[in-house]
Amino acid sequence: MLTENQKRWGVDQWAAYLSNRELPCMPRSKVRLLELEAAQGEKLAARDLADIAAADPFLCLKLLREAEAHRVQRLGHDTTTPLAAVMQLGTDTFHKLLLNCPETDESASGLAECEARSHIASLLALRWGTARADISPDEIAMAALLSEIGELLLWSFAPDVPKNALVALHSGQSPRSVQAQVDTCGFRFKDLTLKCATIWHLPPLLTQLIRGIDNTRSNLSRLCVDTARHILTEGSSSPALPSDIAEAKHIIPGATLEWLAEQLPGIDEAQISPIVAKAADLLDPTHH
Template identity: 75%
Template sequence: MPRSKIQLLELESSQGEKLSPLELADIAAADPFLCLRLLREAEGRRVQRLAHETTTPLAAVMQLGSDTFRKLLMACPETNEANPGLAECEARSHLASRLALRWGGARADISPDEIAMAALLAEIGELLLWSFAPELPMAAQAALRSGHSPRSVQAQVDSCGFRFKDLTLKCAAIWNLPSLLPQLIRGIESPRANLARISIDAARHLSTEGPDSPALPADIAEAKHVIPSASLEWLTEQLPGLDSEQVSRIAFKASDLIDPTHL
């Protein structure tokens, strides 16, 4: 995304020195295209060195080195931020990543950054379509808006013949991404994978339907099953842009889904 280059130059100008690996990783963690590019580059070098898999933005920066990161970022072609479909999908990916990081931390996960990275890259198939074949996601959106397809995934299958997530997983296999990431993106094989999937679903529901989305309470109820130590209110508060009344309403409906007898 163009903002990543701007952010790098602004931070370098304000600090007057090289950025730390953690600061560079924070830039990558907010940009799915950049994160993917770094990951592919780092994994290519890892295969040669037979090191551990690269599963977080910080690990990718450490694998490449700060100078290589900077050269790679500044040489990257830029996406078209004027494409509204791409911008919306990218913002949704970033939101899913932030949710995964917050919820993963509450679960005391061994590496919340891994779950966040999976959430960030889970929409890469759709992002590629918006970049190179926008007529496909546009057709899926039209099917959803018309009511011909009741859910976004069904709209994708009806209009394009495949789920966009399947394209993400196919690309992950072609690019030889670390095996952990597809497992987390699938969202069904472990509590960590479930948390990644819930984060992605909640980000989609909040972004496309707003805080009144009827699916959000179910997302929060699912998150509660994965993170039993967290309260429904706290889980809901991690959704950005909600006021206290909206938080209470969503948490109450989630509680009702978990235990209908609580009324």
């Protein structure tokens, strides 16, 4: 339950409070580590460890913060991918970090849905990002994975805040999820993510990608997060998916609409044609 004091908190107080909690991990990350090690009979290589982290926004953030703390200040590059973070820390440190990490409650439906959205967004970023030679898909995927971290922290440590926003949305009191957040707690959860990113001194590149404006890479990161939300809430019938594909075509002009739609996680072949046809209409209403 929220205290009377917490009910009046703005984004700055929440960011200060949440950025001080010990970050948990998804229980499945530990299970995966132990299963893979049992199967291989030895400790995992850095690439395998990075793949485990890349599928868990909490763990990825914990790893990133730890790696940035280890990095000799201002020497070397910023750590902007899970693999770079594992290399920075070393595999033994990562191993200890994960096995000693508290676990979040993945049975909480709001948390599970928000985390699934992050994961789908990062998968999509990896797929779409490969179609532009000037982009590191791993960096876009990392930003997409972390872009919901403000809301994930709320689900973990103050679930009443996002619950109130969902009630406002589902009751029709607020028309869109962002509006519901502002109506019920006075700020967007994305602003909370960005405030925490500043407190944690995350690399400026990742913060810019999470902000989601300014340039091609940031726009692609934001689009992946939006598209993941549409896939999760309404599936292939989401009226927003054709415009997502049309926007992706603007950002990745070298890719076909068909290829862009085929990369959508969880959408099967039969559902792709109508999405592509509607996207083509949006790009060129005269193409019939």
